Amino acid sequence: MDVGIVIQQTLNALTIGAMYALIALGYTMVYGIIELINFAHGDVFMVGSFVTLWLLTTIGVQGAVNDPVQLVILLIVMFAFVMIVMGLVGVLIERVAYRPLRNAPRLAPLITAIGVSFILQNLIQATYSTANFNIPQVINTDARVSFTPPSFNLAGVAVTSSKVDATAIHIFIIVLALALIVGLQLFVRRTRLGRAMRSTAIDREAAQLMGVDINTTIALTFFIGSALAGAAGVAWSLNYGLTKFDIGFQAGLKSFTAAVLGGIGNTTGAALGGFLIAFIEVFSSQLGYSRWSEAIVFSILVLVLVFRPTGILGQQLAERA
Amino acid sequence: MNPLRALLFWRPGSYLRQGVATLRLRSRPVTAPTGRFFGAHQSLSVIVGMAIVTALLPFIVLLPPFSGFNNQTSFVDGFSQAGVWVLLAVGLNVVVGLAGLLDLGYAAFFAIGAYTYAYGSSPFSHNAIPFWPMLLVGAAVAAIFGLLLGAPTLRLRGDYLAIVTLGFGEIVPVVFNNSDTYTNGTNGITALGQPTVPFYTAQGFDLTSPFGSLSFGFGNPVPYYITVAAIIAITMCLLYRLQDSRIGRAWMAVREDELAAASMGINTVTTKLLAFAIGASTSGLAGVYLSSKLAIVSPSQFGFTVSFTVLAMVVLGGMGNIWGVAAGAFVIYEIQSQGLKQLNVFFQGVNLPALHLGFVNIDLATINFLDYQYLLYGLALVGMMLLRPEGLFPSRRRRAELHDVDDAGAANQEIVQA
């Protein structure tokens, strides 16, 4: 038991959790509004990281940007661009692949979603190949605060303490994600459009009869969800500095588990779930089970769906005839 | 009669006689049910059909243009591979097409069948059980796992069922990959035993050796081809019989309206579990066959792409229609293995100029269509769902079901928006 390692891994978990939370929000919002598991959502995240790569290559950024003003401007440009592009991609997918099937039997949009997922993966694979791609990490990886927590004695057991590196990247991603999550909550609760989204999620026909434009509302939901996934993609590039065509599948499944764990349809739950899943993943890796982390996360998914399908923050639905 | 009692008091002779008797043309019941949807498929027609197809295919490939693509031996070997996919598709059809349970982790049972055979017959496991009994053992083990993995999903709705099965489909290969002591981990298990010709030993025909000891070997694709065709024919017969019986109706009823089905006396738990078990056992058969043909089994063979491809074959072929799904699987496999290569050859030969669209260059001569295989699957799936959701070779019921529903749905939309 090492205090330093615990704190370090906690930071890592919060960072990864931030990304999972952003992706999970997209899953939960889309499921809440049209009861569809958007299989392609994880790949939207992946494409987001590739768009970041493209953007940085086109602008000509090759490494860390040290001038704070330039860095801030660059970050704003990166996030704004990628989020808008991915938002539009999400709207396009919804318009072409999901909207025509809104009244079809449940199997059809599910299969279509899988098809879209493969299309996205394959397009990137064809354009970029299956290799790992390095992305310039614009926030200097050396910018960090290092400290060593004091070691101490707990009931006679010596607790060691190693160095903790709290990097700027960690802090930036965590803060940004929290800002986006809070921003989303405010939007959904306080604005007219947010109200439209919530009412459509509760009862689509009633909302329609009250004058809510369903098509625009659903498109908006996809835009926001995909934009958040795009933001996660940028965060991924900042944090890891590389990407590959298949990161969407894994990250997507884990984020979906997070959404289910927190309570599908519940945005707070999705954020909470994202952080929880990241903690489980990071600490099981720490304990030496990294090869099993995938299996552990999926087992959690199965257990949650079997024993408490409404998730941690979900509402218990009475069994209706 | 209770199946357990049937197994315990099994009188092989009587079942064998009855089984053979049903193959006769005259086996239709005296007051035969008539009607479009209730015609009982004749097992004989399935067997004869498969025999004809199996016999003709190797000769069709001798004709142009197929003769230009490849030689007969490679084609026949490819047909054996296609046969594996046909088996998988026909099995998944039971789960997805008949019972309506979207199983996205089907490759897990494929893996279980393959590894069961590896346990039965490899230097790694110090066993050498012949192929033919291992077929049944593999199917049985896979069926048991079908029950185990299906049980937690029983109360889940469509989307969640899909995700959970997807999760299982991921967990199983990971377990195989990480358990080095039991499964030799990432390296897989090699040098699996080959199938043997029944009643044949090195000395020739020998009645005392029912499983034989003359191995198929690696050079000749024909015995493998015939074996898989026989397995497919028998499996399709059995599945048609199930489809036309009480359990087939129960599957359809559960797919239509689970609550109403339960309210009519159908035990939805056993019905769904049976669908899983039968689907899994078919996949297990395919696993045993393929692992014996390749003589190797490794966790990387059983990823999500396998499950996805089989699902694509079922959906594109025509969910619910056994022949349709088989044909769809065969067609898709051949397109994937031969067709895409031929597209490469074609465009290289034709030498079209490259297209320049903004910053994207499309040069058809240099594109390797094989890389785009999953893109094409994805596009095909999306296109199919939008335009022809019942698949290429749908059953009449399915086409009626999907097209009229679409019209009604569209009409409802108009009414609400008016």
Add this chain to the structure above:
Amino acid sequence: MSDQTAPPVLRTVALTKAFGGLVAVRSVDFEVRQGSITSLIGPNGAGKTTLFNIIAGLYEPTSGQVEFLGQRVIASPERGWLEPILWILPAFLAWGLTYLAAAAGGGTQEIQILILMGLGLLITTLITAVIRPAWYTRLLVRLGIFKSARPNDMVIAGIGRTFQNIRLFANMSALENVLVGMHGKLKASPLDAVLRTRQQVREEAASADEARRLLRYVGLTGRDDELARNLPYGGQRRLEIARALATKPKLLLLDEPTAGMNPSETASMMALFGRIRTELSLPILLIEHDMRVVMGVSDSITVLDHGEKIAEGTPAEVRANSRVIEAYLGKGAV
């Protein structure tokens, strides 16, 4: 025309069902007698369909019980905690015994095998618990563990039902719908189906004939192979009844069977009910809003309001009951 001396076919005792804070059915005692048509009426929201659904096995009551043919079939679960112990105990016992036996023999390979065996036994027990075969349920009853019957158990026990908003198998033909109703009573197993034994073939042919006969009986002729969703509304209602009859019930539950029908259709449905009662000796429990049907066909009427039984008796008695009038028309009407 109902049999007053025979024990009631169905009896509810202080049946209560609450959904969270909302009490839908409050301490209802009522019975259905052999050979009678009993109607359940009341204003909307009175709890009639909830009561129906409890009897049909869809809901578990909060308290109280339902007795069918003298047997308690539905009540809140008792001693449910004992069941998981039942799963684990035999597995551990068997595992422990084998471990002791192997330990006497020695060797560590045995331990791995034993762990696997124990796991296998545990898993088998769990699968049995999921499938719940008859001997398992009987064992539970003998141990005093009581679980409410699920819908398919109620059907096998002898209750057939129709639904308020028609729940036919829309994409199956009329004949197939009725055949599904017969599912619980057919004997052929999947193994028989796969082998097409003589018994199975005979049974299929006989059940097809029987299904056709039932369709004829409810008045659907010449439409055997039509998809259920293409039938006219009246035909669909009749098909639902044919399907319920196919379950060979001892009590028929009909939920608003004449809803949306014109007077002539309603009259022919009433005639059908009468024939079912007399020709098939089948008691019927009916939810209805159409008072002509209720008054015209019932032997006994039970009135619910806000989840409570407020009146019970013959049509004449109920018609004159002031509480009933008040429930339907308000205080001023009395």
